[in-house]
Amino acid sequence: MIEEIELFEGSLVTVEAFSFRQRKNRNRHGGREMFIPVVDKLAAALTPLDRSKGGTVLKNAYGNPFSEKSLTGMMQHWTRQAGISDGYTLHGLRRTFxxxxxxxxxxARAIMEAMGHSSMAVTDEYVREANKKRIAVDIARAINQREEKRDQMKQRTNLRIVR
Known part of the structure; x- marks a missing residue:
């Protein structure tokens, strides 16, 4: 779907996006309206597909949208075809996102909106994990810098006093 969106600065921009109602709760009712702009890499991956009529991108052999259950089964089939070990799921892709x-x-608030979460609890998990990684990388960098300085100090020639 192509849509014209007004940005915060007041300018209009044309955006390709997916728009749908998310049905993720146990009772499968309600859900949130989702608007997901197509990023450049996704647009490039979708280029070979015929999207002239809009609608669903992933279709079964009959040209119909996959049901949730059949798409889950196909994900398992596709991962096996690709030589990927079992355990990689659609929900795993969602968590990766x-x-x-x-x-x-x-x-965090933007992640919550993008993921369609109704509270910050799950979103905070993603942020905490990312922060743990950042802290670990910062520590490794600090150690590397400190060791580099120590190595440089060792390479300096010793001063000799000549009398």
Whole structure:
């Protein structure tokens, strides 16, 4: 779907996006309206597909959208075809997306909205994990810098006093 969006600065921009109602709660009712702009890499991956009529991108052999259950089964089939070990699921891709957003330093509230979470509890997990990684990397950098300075000090020639 192509939509014209007004940005915060007041300018209009044309954006390709997916728009749908998320149905993720146990009773499968309600859900949140989701608007997901297509990023450049996704647009490039979608280029070979015929999207002239809009609608669903992933379709079964009959040209119909996958049901949730059949898409889950196909994900398992595709991972096996690709030689990927069992255990990689659609929900795992969703969690990877949340982790990726947190590692990109996206604000927690924005991650919550992008993921369709109704509270910050799950979103905070992604942010905490990303922060743990950042802290570990910062520690490793500090150690490397400290050791580099120590090595440079050792390489200096000793001063000799000549009388």
């Amino acid at each position: 949340g982790t990726y957003l947190a590692e990109c330093n996206i604000q």
